[in-house]
Amino acid sequence: MRTVSRSLALAFAAALTLTSAAAFADEAPAPAHPCFSIRDWNGWKASKTEKDVIYIKVRMHDVWRVQLTDKDSFLDAPDVHLVSKTWGPDTVCNPIDLDLKLADFHGMQTPLIVKTLTKLTPDEVKALPKEDQPG
16 A cells, blocks of 8 residues: 555656646747856946936946935945845845945945846947946
């Protein structure tokens, strides 16, 4: 009796596996969500026209638009820099992945909360005003 129960359980598990595999095979693959590594971050610039936006240069040619929840009048001050902390993997794919602070050389830090994170197309990068293009 025990062998029959075990055989039935194994057959049921196999059928369930095949059914779920067939369901996944019918689904189209999800589009790849663009991400970047903090290590590939090469510079940033605060937007001159939008006080709640910074642009991050990644690798050689990628530019990401980071919209913050609040406007910060000190984003383009000459003596500030961005501090980014990672809590695990250094891959940034979503706004929650960026833990940013605006810091000055006196030790003051202001948290920046990211609202949206968008990878710009090459045409969008070209259309940026010269003063907004990250170094």
